[in-house]
Amino acid sequence: MDLAGKLPGEVRSAHDTEGPKGHHDPILEKNMNLLVASAFGDLTAQLERQLRTDGIVADLTSAQSADELVEALLEQRFDGLIADYTLHDIDIWKLSTLVRSGRFADPAVPIYLIQESCETEIPRILANEYRFKVAALDQLTRMLITPPDLDAFKPTLLIIEDEPDAANIAFHALADHYRIDVAREGRQGFELWLRQRHDLILLDLMLPGLSGDRLLTEILAVDCEQPVIIVTAFSGLENHKNLLINGASEFLGKPYSLTELRKLCQTVHHRARLVTEIHYREDQFKLIGHQLWLLDRCLAKNDHVNSHRVMQRMQAIIPALSPSDDEQFKLVQSVASR
The missing domain is CATH 3.40.50.2300 (Response regulator)
Known part of the structure; x- marks a missing residue:
């Protein structure tokens, strides 16, 4: 052709x-x-x-x-x-x-x-x-x-709960805000999480086969920053303390209100997003530090060509804040009025 x-x-x-x-x-x-x-x-x-x-x-x-x-x-x-x-x-x-x-x-x-x-x-x-x-x-x-x-941009949530009624209640309470998978037992939940790497896990402690506390340990051994909310009918302070030490993000006691469930999921996910953004920015600043070192070396050698290249790369790395509503409005208006 x-x-x-x-x-x-x-x-x-x-x-x-x-x-x-x-x-x-x-x-x-x-x-x-x-x-x-x-x-x-x-x-x-x-x-x-x-x-x-x-x-x-x-x-x-x-x-x-x-x-x-x-x-x-x-x-x-x-x-x-x-x-x-x-x-x-x-x-x-x-x-x-x-x-x-x-x-x-x-x-x-x-x-x-x-x-x-x-x-x-x-x-x-x-x-x-x-x-x-x-x-x-x-x-x-x-x-x-x-x-x-x-x-498709909704956060992903994995509910690991063996009681069908409890799983259905949680599913319908959160379906408007999350893309949800449900697992009925621990090993199935672990394998599903390995494939999907959900943004948030709602984990019941009392599960057949692989128990919730053991599953928590296995998940965090793979990803120590995975947000996990433990759902439990046990209110013992010692049990809660041990699970927190082992990496659980939060606890939700049964029975719980749907408002409490939604609020806790939102809080834990928001916290995880902030932590992720901090780590991402840290990685960017490390790159910028390396580029500054390269720039210093290039300038010391009067290598203006490579100095320009390094500065261009730095410009592509430096994080920028999102534009405010006023900035967006002014930009759109200035173009539309031409």
């Missing part, structure tokens, strides 16, 4: 040929309109090659700054927004906050952060909080074909 005559921004498979009449590849029928947010042209070029390889037809619009991003979002709807970690004047955290602010026609547009553009791993709990997905470039096509809805 001759690509020279294609429309600007349109990408088609280089080995695309017409099949028998009436037969169509369902992937090729999906003509996508994608917004690419990147400070440089590299991402757009890489995306074009990847989509062409995967047989995806797409129109690509590029944005290299916050102004260009806002202008594009005001002018049209997109099937997806694909972004590097940072543009010239906005990073993924600001970008996602801005897009989800409700100031555009489609605040639910799927946002995909390209994994290769990240200096440090983005924790899932933070990506879900800001409602974007992290995707490797070679996995992006599959995600574009089956885009997530906003429910």
Whole structure:
């Protein structure tokens, strides 16, 4: 197929040929309109090659700054927004906050952060909080074909409870705010958690087979920061103290009110998110410290070329606060009034 005559921004498979009449590849029928947010042209070029390889037809619009991003979002709807970690004047955290602010026609547009553009791993709990997905470039096509809805960003919860009535009550009380899995016994719960790594676990102590306290030990041996709320009918202070020492996040005594259940789950999850964000920022600051050391070495040698490269990398790492409502409003208004 001759690509020279294609429309600007349109990408088609280089080995695309017409099949028998009436037969169509369902992937090729999906003509996508994608917004690419990147400070440089590299991402757009890489995306074009990847989509062409995967047989995806797409129109690509590029944005290299916050102004260009806002202008594009005001002018049209997109099937997806694909972004590097940072543009010239906005990073993924600001970008996602801005897009989800409700100031555009489609605040639910799927946002995909390209994994290769990240200096440090983005924790899932933070990506879900800001409602974007992290995707490797070679996995992006599959995600574009089956885009997530906003429910996909709900925190994940694993209820490990052998009493069906108790499990059902907890499930229905929390289903509006979490994506929930339920396990009826300890070993099943452990295997399910190993596969899914839920954001929060609601763990009953009295379980058949693998008991709750032993299960807690096994879970925390794999991930010592996993948030776990222990549900128990035992009110003994000594038992609670031992489980807290062993790593439980909180306790919920049976019988409990649904309000108490919801509030405790929200509190523990929020605390876990804050701890994760602190660790993430610490990793970023360590990277910045290393880059400052490199910059000092480059400047000492009057190596201006590498000094500039180090400073560019630092700019991509430094965390930025999300824009305030006033900043969002002014940015959108300034672009809309042109």
